[in-house]
Each structure stands twice: as structure tokens, then as C-alpha cells.
Amino acid sequence: MTKLESALLDLLREDCRLPLEKLAVMTGASLEEVAETIENLERHRIILRYAPVINWDLTDRERVEAMIEVKVTPQRDMGFDAVAARIYRFDEVKSVYLMSGSYDLLVLVEARTLRELASFVSAKLSTLELVTGTATSFVLKRYKEEGVVFEGEESDNRLVISP
Amino acid sequence: MRSDGYARFLNPSVVAVPPSGIRRFFDLASTMKDTISLGVGEPDFKTPYPIRNQAINSLVDGETQYTANRGLLSLRKEIAWYLEHRNGTPYNPETEILVTVGASEAIDLALRAMVSPGDEVLVPEPSYVSYAPSVIFAGGTPVAVRTLEADDFRLKPEHLAAAITPKTKALILPYPNNPTGGIMERADLEALAPLIRKHDLMVISDEIYSELTYGDKTHFSFAALPDMWDRTLTINGFSKAFAMTGWRVGYVCGPAEMISVLNKIHQYGIMCAPRMGQVAAEEALRRGRENGYEDVLVMRESYDRRRRLMVESFRAMGLHCFEPYGAFYVFPSIKSTGMTSEEFCSALLREQKVAAVPGNAFGESGEGNIRCCYATAIDKLNIALERIATFVRAHS
Numbered sequence: 001m002t003k004l005e006s007a008l009l010d011l012l013r014e015d016c017r018l019p020l021e022k023l024a025v026m027t028g029a030s031l032e033e034v035a036e037t038i039e040n041l042e043r044h045r046i047i048l049r050y051a052p053v054i055n056w057d058l059t060d061r062e063r064v065e066a067m068i069e070v071k072v073t074p075q076r077d078m079g080f081d082a083v084a085a086r087i088y089r090f091d092e093v094k095s096v097y098l099m100s101g102s103y104d105l106l107v108l109v110e111a112r113t114l115r116e117l118a119s120f121v122s123a124k125l126s127t128l129e130l131v132t133g134t135a136t137s138f139v140l141k142r143y144k145e146e147g148v149v150f151e152g153e154e155s156d157n158r159l160v161i162s163p
Numbered sequence: 164m165r166s167d168g169y170a171r172f173l174n175p176s177v178v179a180v181p182p183s184g185i186r187r188f189f190d191l192a193s194t195m196k197d198t199i200s201l202g203v204g205e206p207d208f209k210t211p212y213p214i215r216n217q218a219i220n221s222l223v224d225g226e227t228q229y230t231a232n233r234g235l236l237s238l239r240k241e242i243a244w245y246l247e248h249r250n251g252t253p254y255n256p257e258t259e260i261l262v263t264v265g266a267s268e269a270i271d272l273a274l275r276a277m278v279s280p281g282d283e284v285l286v287p288e289p290s291y292v293s294y295a296p297s298v299i300f301a302g303g304t305p306v307a308v309r310t311l312e313a314d315d316f317r318l319k320p321e322h323l324a325a326a327i328t329p330k331t332k333a334l335i336l337p338y339p340n341n342p343t344g345g346i347m348e349r350a351d352l353e354a355l356a357p358l359i360r361k362h363d364l365m366v367i368s369d370e371i372y373s374e375l376t377y378g379d380k381t382h383f384s385f386a387a388l389p390d391m392w393d394r395t396l397t398i399n400g401f402s403k404a405f406a407m408t409g410w411r412v413g414y415v416c417g418p419a420e421m422i423s424v425l426n427k428i429h430q431y432g433i434m435c436a437p438r439m440g441q442v443a444a445e446e447a448l449r450r451g452r453e454n455g456y457e458d459v460l461v462m463r464e465s466y467d468r469r470r471r472l473m474v475e476s477f478r479a480m481g482l483h484c485f486e487p488y489g490a491f492y493v494f495p496s497i498k499s500t501g502m503t504s505e506e507f508c509s510a511l512l513r514e515q516k517v518a519a520v521p522g523n524a525f526g527e528s529g530e531g532n533i534r535c536c537y538a539t540a541i542d543k544l545n546i547a548l549e550r551i552a553t554f555v556r557a558h559s
């Protein structure tokens with residue numbers, strides 16, 4: 001990765017709405033270079049999406065999230081990848097990770113209600129023949145995501161003006 | 164309260180020193196809500212957690228006693244290693260390094276150890292607000308040496324030469340500079356050395372921003388010049404480079420005979436810098452030695468991006484803005500608005516709720532400029548810059 005790529009990823013991760021002109025100024029690269037580098041990062045699927053961090057708890061939208069630890073039997077030819085693909089195809093599944101430790105896949109699931117989520121686990125996930133066990137943990141409260149603290153700002157204790 | 168006041172008990176020379184120009188602004192700005200402050204003088208990073216954790220552990224372990232007057236020897240050894248490898252200046256940790264309560268105490272000690280009544284101390288301006296008052300408190304006379312925007316706020320030998328008199332004893336060298344962000348490169352310092360030698364002067368080199376230089380510029384320490392080690396008290400600390408302002412740990416290094424006199428004042432007045440801060444400072448340097456000063460590099464890179472944003476944005480507003488290669492301030496000129504620095508900053512605060520510091524707070528030669536610190540989150544900087552742009556449009 002070049003220095004410019006690395007700098008752009010840092011900046012976009014902090015604020016993906018920064019205009020190209022400002023990105024160019026801050027990295028000291030030309031507008032064209034910045035545009036081209038970002039295009040490249042997108043083309044190589046390094047940047048996949050520009051998404052905001054949302055605090056849904058402050059909206060009126062009903063939403064339940066759970067993290068499900070899943071034990072699976074890996075397939076002979078495909079290893080865990082094929083099983084993971086079977087799982088991530090469901091719309092309810094937001095993220096899937098292969099984990100080290102006492103279970104195999106960590107599945108982040110989102111649904112509108114508890115009942116919907118329960119039915120996903122019992123009807124869709126557990127019934128996959130390769131899944132040998134699940135343990136579901138519901139998210140009760142979100143404190144920090146993507147480096148952003150949800151409740152209150154991280155305090156700035158600095159004096160307003162100092163020499 | 165005495166009906167006739169306390170003048171009888173107060174030292175008139177101290178009373179006569181005007182309060183810092185920053186103070187009034189502070190009182191004004193701190194009462195206003197939703198103000199974005201570009202008036203701060205410290206990093207927006209918190210001290211890296213491993214450094215904080217080391218201090219926590221030392222408290223848990225009950226390390227709560229005095230240290231040696233000169234500071235923990237283990238810390239002084241780290242400082243010696245750092246200065247040798249970072250600046251190429253060797254100091255003996257036993258005799259040539261004194262750990263102080265921030266670089267501020269080091270400045271005060273240096274002046275009190277050196278200055279006798281009638282002595283003149285040269286202070287380049289614009290510069291940090293404490294130098295001139297500290298010279299006065301030490302019984303000396305501060306003599307301002309102007310630096311000019313046309314010279315990138317570098318101290319020029321001709322201006323230095325013009326300020327030297329038979330009473331001149333020392334020169335304060337505050338680079339990288341607060342408030343201008345100006346730096347002195349090796350060649351700039353070399354140009355001063357013959358004058359220092361000729362007039363037999365001592366240099367107090369305040370290098371607190373030494374780690375914060377940008378572009379292809381790196382810091383050069385005055386004591387690293389040939390024959391200048393003997394004529395330099397080098398002052399530095401942990402506040403800016405390691406985001407450790409509240410810990411209050413700094414140090415001063417120089418010839419053993421001088422350091423021992425500074426230490427005499429320090430030992431009677433202060434005893435020692437707080438142990439907890441010293442432990443944290445030692446960890447900062449130890450980590451830096453082991454990981455190539457990674458914490459500092461990350462912070463410096465982040466400052467540099469914001470620095471470019473600030474310079475470019477002020478220029479886009481039509482204000483002249485010199486490119487600063489050090490510290491974390493920009494010092495744009497607001498002369499084109501026809502306002503004085505104070506008028507500009509007061510109105511900006513009132514109308515747009517952005518706090519900046521009027522340049523004349525840093526000496527008369529700062530008039531016509533304002534100091535804006537960019538150690539603030541990018542989203543806030545962008546809002547502040549938009550507000551300043553609106554303000555400048557409305558007033559030109």
C-alpha cells in the first residue's frame with residue numbers, strides 16, 4: 001500500500017464525506033491523484049462502501065441485534081467458506097466471521113423483533129445440516145462502534161484558550 | 164480586606180507586569196456556548212494508554228515518594244539516550260540533566276540562575292507569553308527581537324546583532340515557535356553562532372515542539388552545532404510530543420556547572436517533579452526507543468494533514484498565510500480586513516463563535532495576525548473554517 005493510499009483510508013474512515021479537494025490538500029497530492037487512488041481502492045474492493053455510523057436507539061425504528069456463535073462441520077472440499085456462504089446469504093445476517101476458539105463462525109444478525117430473530121435461528125440457521133450447534137447472545141446496549149462513542153461525547157477537558 | 168489595599172506587601176515590579184493578553188480572551192470565550200476553540204495550546208490526543216497505564220501501575224505499587232532532586236536517574240538515562248540519538252547532543256544523565264515541572268519551570272530556573280539586575284535577555288517575538296515576564300521576575304530586562312513574516316518568522320543575524328548590547332547575557336531561542344509555527348533550520352542557526360561566540364552569550368533553547376515538524380523539515384538542536392553545546396541550555400519536555408501536558412514534566416540539559424546551580428533553585432523551591440509524571444515520561448521514552456516513536460509519528464501525521472487544510476483554507480479566504488513547518492499553529496495575517504488582531508478575534512468570537520488568539524498576545528510584532536491551533540478534530544476544524552470564511556466575507 002502506498003503512503004497516499006494509507007492516508008486516504010485513514011481520512012475516509014474518519015469522515016467519508018470529505019470532498020476530494022480537501023483530501024488533496026490534506027495529503028499534499030493533486031486532485032487527479034486522489035481521485036485516481038480512490039477509484040483504484042474501490043476497483044480493488046479495498047473500499048467497499050461509504051456507510052454512516054448510526055445510533056438506531058435514538059430512532060423509532062424497532063430493531064433487535066444478536067451475535068450467534070455457530071459450530072459447524074466443515075465441508076470436505078470447501079472448508080468453512082462454503083458453510084459461511086450458506087449463512088451469509090440470508091438477509092438477516094449482517095456480518096459473518098470465522099473465529100479461532102471454541103466455536104467456528106460468529107454471525108451478527110439483525111431483525112425487527114425478537115420473535116423474527118428467534119425464528120431465524122430456529123427455522124433457518126439451526127436447520128442447516130452442517131450447523132451442529134448455536135449460542136445466541138442479544139445485544140442490549142451499544143456503547144461504541146467504529147471508534148465512535150454513542151452516549152455523550154468523549155470529553156474534551158482542555159482549557160478553551162491556553163498560551 | 165485592608166481599606167488601603169495590599170500594595171505595601173506586593174512587589175511593585177511583579178505588580179507592574181501586565182496580565183497575559185490571553186487571559187481576557189479566556190474569560191470571554193469560556194462563557195460562550197457552542198464555541199469552537201482554535202485557541203488551545205495543547206494536543207487533542209490523550210496520552211497514549213500504555214504510558215498512562217505505567218503511571219497507574221506505579222501508584223498501585225505504592226511508588227508515591229519524592230524522587231532525587233534532579234529526577235529519577237532511570238528517566239534521566241532515557242532522556243540522555245533520546246537526545247543523543249534524536250538530536251546528536253550528548254548529556255551525562257548524572258550531572259547534565261535536570262527534570263523539571265514542565266518546560267515552564269526549566270525556563271524559569273534558567274533565567275533565575277543566570278540573570279542579575281541590569282542583565283538583558285533577548286526574546287525573539289512573536290513568541291510564547293511567559294518569556295518576557297519570567298525575565299522580569301528574575302530581575303532582568305527582556306529585550307524583544309522582532310522576527311518578520313517576510314523571513315518566515317526566522318530569527319535573522321542582523322536583527323539579533325542590532326539588539327545586542329554590553330548588558331546582553333542570554334538569548335532565548337524558541338523554535339519550533341509558538342505562535343507562528345516557524346522553525347530554524349541548521350543554516351539559520353549557524354548564522355547566529357558567530358554572534359553568540361563574539362558577544363559571549365548563553366542560549367536558552369526551548370525545543371518543546373521539537374518532535375512536531377512537517378514536510379521534509381526535521382528539527383535541529385542548537386547545541387548540536389560545533390562549539391555551541393558549551394553555550395546552550397536545552398529545554399524540552401513531554402507535553403507536546405507525547406500529549407502529556409497535564410503531567411507537568413520537562414527537563415533542562417547543559418554544562419554540569421550550570422545545571423548544578425539551576426538544581427539549587429529547583430531543590431529549594433520545588434524539591435522534585437511529581438514522581439507519577441516522571442514514571443509516565445520514562446515509559447514514553449522507553450516505548451519510543453523500542454517502537455521507533457510510533458505514537459509520535461501517528462500524531463505528527465495527523466497534525467500535518469490538518470496543517471495543510473488550515474493553510475489552504477485561510478489562503479482560499481484571501482488571507483495571507485505563511486506556511487508553518489512546526490508546532491501545531493497557523494498564524495494567518497488578518498491585516499487585509501482592516502481590523503486589529505483583538506478586534507478581529509473579539510468580533511469572530513461574538514459573531515461566529517470561533518475562538519482564536521490575537522497575535523499581539525505574543526508580543527507587539529504579532530499584531531496583524533491571529534493564532535489558530537489545529538489540534539482539533541477535522542469535522543470541527545471544517546466547521547470553524549467555514550465560520551471564519553463567512554466572517555471574513557462579511558468584513559471585507
